[in-house]
Each structure stands twice: as C-alpha cells, then as structure tokens.
Amino acid sequence: MALDQYFRDNRERHLAELTDWLSIPSVSSLSEHKQDTLKGGEWIAENLRSIGMENVQIIPTPGHPVVYGDWLHAEGAPTVLVYGHYDVQPVDPLHLWETEPFKPAIRDNKIFARGATDDKGQSFMHVKAVEALLKENGSLPVNLKFLIEGEEEIGSVNLPKFVEENQDLLSSDVIVISDTGMQEKGQPAICYGLRGLAGIQIDVKGAKGDLHSGLYGGAVQNALHALVSLLDSFRDENGVIQVDRFYDKVEPLTDDEKAAYEALNFSDEALKKELEVGALFGEKGYTSLERMWTRPTLEINGMWGGFEGEGIKTVLPNEAHAKITCRLVPHQDPDEIVELLTKHVEAHTPPGVTVEVTPFDKGAPYVTPYDHPAIQAAGASYEKVYGVPTQFIRGGGSIPIVAAFDQILQKPIVLMGFGLPGENFHAPNEHFHLENFDQGLRVIADYYSTLPEILKK
Amino acid sequence: MALDQYFRDNRERHLAELTDWLSIPSVSSLSEHKQDTLKGGEWIAENLRSIGMENVQIIPTPGHPVVYGDWLHAEGAPTVLVYGHYDVQPVDPLHLWETEPFKPAIRDNKIFARGATDDKGQSFMHVKAVEALLKENGSLPVNLKFLIEGEEEIGSVNLPKFVEENQDLLSSDVIVISDTGMQEKGQPAICYGLRGLAGIQIDVKGAKGDLHSGLYGGAVQNALHALVSLLDSFRDENGVIQVDRFYDKVEPLTDDEKAAYEALNFSDEALKKELEVGALFGEKGYTSLERMWTRPTLEINGMWGGFEGEGIKTVLPNEAHAKITCRLVPHQDPDEIVELLTKHVEAHTPPGVTVEVTPFDKGAPYVTPYDHPAIQAAGASYEKVYGVPTQFIRGGGSIPIVAAFDQILQKPIVLMGFGLPGENFHAPNEHFHLENFDQGLRVIADYYSTLPEILKK
Numbered sequence: 086m087a088l089d090q091y092f093r094d095n096r097e098r099h100l101a102e103l104t105d106w107l108s109i110p111s112v113s114s115l116s117e118h119k120q121d122t123l124k125g126g127e128w129i130a131e132n133l134r135s136i137g138m139e140n141v142q143i144i145p146t147p148g149h150p151v152v153y154g155d156w157l158h159a160e161g162a163p164t165v166l167v168y169g170h171y172d173v174q175p176v177d178p179l180h181l182w183e184t185e186p187f188k189p190a191i192r193d194n195k196i197f198a199r200g201a202t203d204d205k206g207q208s209f210m211h212v213k214a215v216e217a218l219l220k221e222n223g224s225l226p227v228n229l230k231f232l233i234e235g236e237e238e239i240g241s242v243n244l245p246k247f248v249e250e251n252q253d254l255l256s257s258d259v260i261v262i263s264d265t266g267m268q269e270k271g272q273p274a275i276c277y278g279l280r281g282l283a284g285i286q287i288d289v290k291g292a293k294g295d296l297h298s299g300l301y302g303g304a305v306q307n308a309l310h311a312l313v314s315l316l317d318s319f320r321d322e323n324g325v326i327q328v329d330r331f332y333d334k335v336e337p338l339t340d341d342e343k344a345a346y347e348a349l350n351f352s353d354e355a356l357k358k359e360l361e362v363g364a365l366f367g368e369k370g371y372t373s374l375e376r377m378w379t380r381p382t383l384e385i386n387g388m389w390g391g392f393e394g395e396g397i398k399t400v401l402p403n404e405a406h407a408k409i410t411c412r413l414v415p416h417q418d419p420d421e422i423v424e425l426l427t428k429h430v431e432a433h434t435p436p437g438v439t440v441e442v443t444p445f446d447k448g449a450p451y452v453t454p455y456d457h458p459a460i461q462a463a464g465a466s467y468e469k470v471y472g473v474p475t476q477f478i479r480g481g482g483s484i485p486i487v488a489a490f491d492q493i494l495q496k497p498i499v500l501m502g503f504g505l506p507g508e509n510f511h512a513p514n515e516h517f518h519l520e521n522f523d524q525g526l527r528v529i530a531d532y533y534s535t536l537p538e539i540l541k542k
Numbered sequence: 543m544a545l546d547q548y549f550r551d552n553r554e555r556h557l558a559e560l561t562d563w564l565s566i567p568s569v570s571s572l573s574e575h576k577q578d579t580l581k582g583g584e585w586i587a588e589n590l591r592s593i594g595m596e597n598v599q600i601i602p603t604p605g606h607p608v609v610y611g612d613w614l615h616a617e618g619a620p621t622v623l624v625y626g627h628y629d630v631q632p633v634d635p636l637h638l639w640e641t642e643p644f645k646p647a648i649r650d651n652k653i654f655a656r657g658a659t660d661d662k663g664q665s666f667m668h669v670k671a672v673e674a675l676l677k678e679n680g681s682l683p684v685n686l687k688f689l690i691e692g693e694e695e696i697g698s699v700n701l702p703k704f705v706e707e708n709q710d711l712l713s714s715d716v717i718v719i720s721d722t723g724m725q726e727k728g729q730p731a732i733c734y735g736l737r738g739l740a741g742i743q744i745d746v747k748g749a750k751g752d753l754h755s756g757l758y759g760g761a762v763q764n765a766l767h768a769l770v771s772l773l774d775s776f777r778d779e780n781g782v783i784q785v786d787r788f789y790d791k792v793e794p795l796t797d798d799e800k801a802a803y804e805a806l807n808f809s810d811e812a813l814k815k816e817l818e819v820g821a822l823f824g825e826k827g828y829t830s831l832e833r834m835w836t837r838p839t840l841e842i843n844g845m846w847g848g849f850e851g852e853g854i855k856t857v858l859p860n861e862a863h864a865k866i867t868c869r870l871v872p873h874q875d876p877d878e879i880v881e882l883l884t885k886h887v888e889a890h891t892p893p894g895v896t897v898e899v900t901p902f903d904k905g906a907p908y909v910t911p912y913d914h915p916a917i918q919a920a921g922a923s924y925e926k927v928y929g930v931p932t933q934f935i936r937g938g939g940s941i942p943i944v945a946a947f948d949q950i951l952q953k954p955i956v957l958m959g960f961g962l963p964g965e966n967f968h969a970p971n972e973h974f975h976l977e978n979f980d981q982g983l984r985v986i987a988d989y990y991s992t993l994p995e996i997l998k999k
Binding site: 240280282284291292293294295296297298299300301302303304305306307309310313314316317320322324356360361362363364365366367368373376377380381382384385386387388389390391392393394396397398399400401402405406408410412435436437438439445446480481482483511512 | 571697737739741748749750751752753754755756757758759760761762763764766767770771773774777779781813817818819820821822823824825830833834837839841842843844845846847848849850851853854855856857858859862863865867869892893894895896902903937938939940967968969
C-alpha cells in the first residue's frame, strides 16, 4: 500500500524521466546515431546510480556498450538478473508518425515515442520499482543486477560473448526480462517460449548485363524467372516448407499444449479484422495460434530485380535478389537450418544462372518449463494486481539473447511482458499504455518481494 | 561514282552535323527533356529545309511533334516514305558511359552518343543521301516524303492516329525505315518480321500493412510468396508459357523458314560468349534464332517488394509488384493476349491477397512477304555496296509503328537496318560504326535510284 502511494506520488516525475530517456534517438543500427546510442546507455546508467544502485558501469563491447549495476546486500536472499535494452529501432517511414518519434507525447493515457514499449518503457519500470522499494524500505528484498544492453535491435551481436565471459558477474537465481507483451488489455501473460531465427540472402546472376527482351528474349535465362522458380520451390501452396529435412527436429504438440492453446479462445475472426485480410493462410492441421507460436516458418522478407519505375521497360534483367528468414522452434538448430536452406538453393537453381547465398545473423529457439516456481510466482504477482489469472503463452518472435541466457546461465527466465498488441513496436507511432506502466510497477515490486519465500535456499 | 566522291568530300561536314544533332538530349520519356525533344525535331526540320526538301512542317500531336517534309517533282516515278525518329532513350546509368552521352565522341571509327545508332544516326543517312542526289543531279529519281517522329522510344503513342488521319499526306509506294540492324559486320540484312508487344503490371496486396514475421508469420499470406507463386505459374521449367490459349494463333514454322534460319549458321557458342552465360535457356525443340525471332515470349521485366536494404529485416511484406511483357508473333493479338494474361492472374491468385492488373501500351507483330520487288531491290543495293548477298531475317524486337504502317497504309515496308549487335542501343556507350554510315549512304542512294525501274507504274 505504501508502495502504491509512492508510485502515485511520483508518477509525474517518473514519466518526465522516461520522456527524457525516450528523447534520445539511440538507434543502434544507424551509424549516424552511434553517439546518441551511447547517450541512451549513459542516461540509464546515471539513473541507476541516482536510485542507489551500486557498481554501475558502462562496459565497452566491440559495438555499443553494456550497462551494468547491482545492489547485493540482501544476505541469504535470491539474486535477480534484470535484462533490458536501451537501443531502439529506426523510425522510417517518418511521415507516418503523428508526433515525432523522439519528442514523446502523452495522448489517451498512452505515451507515444520510439522505444516507448520496446524496450525503454518496460526496462524503466524495473528501475522505478527498485527505486520505490529502496526509498520506502531502505533495502531490497532480493539481490539485484541490471544488465541493459544497446544492441538488441541489431541481434545482440556482442552480448552472448559478454555473458559467456562474465558468468560470475551475472550469476543469479532467476532472470527477468520485460520485452514482450500480453495478448489483450487487462489480461496478463507470461511468455515461456520464443521462436529462433535463421535466414539467407539469395543473389542470382545471369548474363553479363541487362538484355533487350526483344533481341534476346526466349533464348536466355531471365534472372527474375530463375529467382521466382527458386523461391516458389521453398513452400507448397499450403505454406508447408519443402526444404529437405526442415521439420526433422520439430516435435509435435502434446495434447496438453493443444488444450492450453484451445483454452485461450483465440479468435481468427478478430485476427482477420486486425490485419484487414479476407482470409488467413497457413499450414493445414494447425490453428492460427499454433502456427504463430509453435510452428517454424519460412518467409520472403524482400525481393527485387529489374525495372521498378513507372510504366514499361522491356528489359531482361540479369540480376535478382531475395532475403528469406525462418522462425525456428525448439530443437531446430539455426546453423543446421542455414545449411539445409543452402543445399535447397543448390538443388533448385535453374539452368543459365549462378546463385550466391549469404547467411544472416542467427538466434536459437527457446522454451522453458513454465511450472518452475519462479515463473509461477510471477503469474501470481500479475494476478494480484490485474485481478485475473495469468496466461502462459508462447511467442512467435525471437529475442536472440533469451536463448543465449538459457544456454549459458541455465537459470529460469521470466518473460514478464507489459506490451499490448497494436502498440506498433518496430513501426510508426510506437506507444505504451500507461495503465500497464502503473500496474506493471506494482507487479514488479510485488514479484521481487515474494521471490525470497518462493526461492528459499 | 560522282556520289561516292560527294560523300567523301562532305564526310567531315556530315559528321559535324550529326554531332550537332546528337548533342541535343531529346529524351522523349522524361518531362524535363520536353524542350530538348522539341529542339531535336526542330533541328532535323531545319536540316531537311537546308538540303532542299519542301513543305517542311513541325506538326503538333498531343505529345511530341512529328516532322514532315517532301520533294514531289519526280513525275511518273514512285513515291518513297522514309520513317525515322528524333527521340532517344534515357541515359542512366550515367556512370557507365565512357564519354558523356550528349557529347558525341569518335573513337575507332565509331561515333559514341545516345541516339548514334537508334535512330538519329540512321535517319540522318537518308537525309544526307537525298542531299547528295539533289546536289549532284539537281533532282531526285523518286518522289520522297520524310516522316520523323519524336515518340518512338515511348511506344509511338500518337503516331498511329496521325497516320490514320493523314493517309493522303503519307501516301506512297514503299515505306523505308532504317532503325534495325545487321547480324554481323559486313553482312547486310533486311528484316522482314518483328515481334509485337503486350504486357501488364501486377500489384499484390495482402494485410493492412507490413507485419512482424515473428508475431504473425505462419498465419497470414505474405504478398511476396503470393506473387512468387503467381509468377512461377506463367512458365514451366523449360520456359514454355502456361497461359491458357497463349499459343493458339501461333503458326508453326514452315520447312522453308527453318531451312533459311539454318543457313544463317547462327552460333550458340558465340551467343553464350557474347552474353557471358554458362548455358542458354529456352523452349525445347527450337533453335536460339527461332526462339528469338519466331516464338512468343513472356518475361518478368521487374519485380519488387519488402525490404531491399542491407542485412536483415524480419518483415512480412503486405505489398508486392511485378511487370511482365510478352513478345508476340504474327496472328497474336495484343489485346487478346492482355485478356489471357489477366484471366491467368485471376485463376492463379493465391488465397489471402488481392491482385490488381494494369495493361501496358501494346504493339502488334508484323511479317511481310520478303519476295516483294521493293524489298528484293533493297537487298540488291546492299549487295552492290557490301559485296555479299543480303540476308533476309526477322527480328525479336518490336517497332510498334511498323505494324501500324502495315495495317493502315498497306504498302511494302523495307527495314533497311545499318546497326550492329553490341552497339548498345538502349544501354550505356551507344555507338554507331562509321563504316556502315559511309556504306549506308551509298546503299540508300543506290536504292532510291533503282526504285523507278523496279516499281514501274
């Protein structure tokens, strides 16, 4: 109750601070924002110091630095590692933003800005929950370590090595991450599984240059036709992936899992309405939720070649390009999948062209047993604040570092998400519902407070 | 002989004049060159006047104007209509030009500039041949009409209507066009057939916007996959077009035609070397020449959608686009082909997307009996100058106005081409071999001189 009062009394200042952080364009993927990204890290480091965190450091990596800070005076109590990220996605197309991405604006009890929900807003809640506990009680119920990185939006390229080399610094009993979301307003959810990621770029090369389709058309391979034929071989007309051995390690869903998804009452009609499509599309024999959370995918993310201008140009293009990525499910190995994709390309390359394959950064899939007490306790804290039972769900996306934490640190990971569908992360008009900011602070503080009992050593 | 001397004596001035004309960037497709295009027409109108052509006019059309001029004092002699065009293709990519496209440069007895071969250089030869005949003899052996248009490179959009409405002005016994080429150096050729053109743009639309492939991948149609599946349905793995009834009106080659092509000794090895490909590709059962000249084609000229930047973006694109054009052979009707293509799209659109089809400008195919005396006489004039028998060939490209002349004016059309393969028309470093300029002047003058005997009324 005292904490609730603290959150109410300090709400305005908290939002002013968050606004300040969100104003820093810490876009990790763009070199022109390198200094801004550093500034985004320095800002949260300073805020951690200001609330009483100790040993706060900005630790260099070959890319953007990692921010660390801890408070380790809860003798005998468990240790929590909180992960978040201070970097954000690019903002283009800028003209679709109603207010500027780095001038945070509050409308309808939502805060609009790049990073509002992904992930500054959500990371910040942990910092402010800790602030409240320290201010009100003079101490924390648990030992706490913050690890806030600056490269999540570019695939956490340097973090796995950092974690590998700093296992003592990062040792903990449970890892908490708020970088995911709930399924709907007022319905708390904990994500216990994520899909992995693997992909390749395909570059097709035909003749020495673009050719005149009148002079040569009919007698020489067109790079676009070769690419189309190659790409069409990856899936059948139902979306089933035709890459040899692609599904070998995918485990069928258990009856329990199927029943659990069924109980979520997911509405295909609502999804169609949300996406504005006349029909959904996917692997036969699976529900939409199963397709999005538990089945691997192969999607063309981009493709191009030849003439894109207005009107007609009767060219026979000699180059064609495509990017494809796969979402992977547990037991699929990203390296092996890249190998299978590459073999598929080799086996399906039409005559008259050469094809080059370049792999993208990869991420392993992840699923954790959600009956672990640390995960169930998080569900209980949610329920106390939101008043309804917590859903245990899986997510279709990939947080590459989650699989790395799982493999290296081998501790339970609690994906305590406060985002909502439609909050446009990675898109224009990203925003965060402030009711989840308010309630999330209470959930987090409650969770830290109950953990010592749950994880009694 | 007197003419030969005239051409030698005036060569330097002729090339200086051509350089002047080629310096005008009369790119008909680009609105920023509208005035330049007009200037290109005015230049040749003035040149026609200067050599003694009469009734020279710059006749407005809804687009770029038509230049007309005549000399009609050869009583009792046949009338020749000479067609050419003063507009040129765009020049991008500019950085690939060794010298600037509109600063003509002579190297190795070739003149380099946009329009050098297509078609200023070739049109200009007719003007200079007429000049020589008038200067040396004080009169022409035939009545002559020049029709030089400014929209050939944008599909001659206004010319068919102009021809339709000005049949008296344009009435003639034979139409001569120099806008094609020979098969190899020193080997004159007359083209007696061209392919037609029809095409469509395909625009695929899926969900309301690009989607996150992690959140939605697997449950909703990806516009790029839909497009790939649609495009792949147009041809089989041997390049045979799968559009229903596409080949219905295509006539098989006669044994005579097959034998004539065989006699041209076309080398697949040379083509592979020219195009730098490991293998040729096309319809089984046809030679490369037959594929390029006598068989219809369907080619993707461009396609695009989703992320084209560097690296990875796990987007599920909601839009995809492609342009396809078909080269048509005699008896195929462009309007009907567009209808068949549209029906094919409708029948092969995958679920979960909508597809819009937009037809491009069209051109009919054309074949003329090459045993017509006016065509055979042109072959004889070539042979006199080049010293080897003239080849009678077909071309894979399309000159839309040729079919229109054929249908409206119904006179024999002599495609008296002086271009050479590799002269890069429509590409960077377009050039024209000056030996063909020199010999072409003699061929043209000889042809005009022999026509009265050939076409005795």
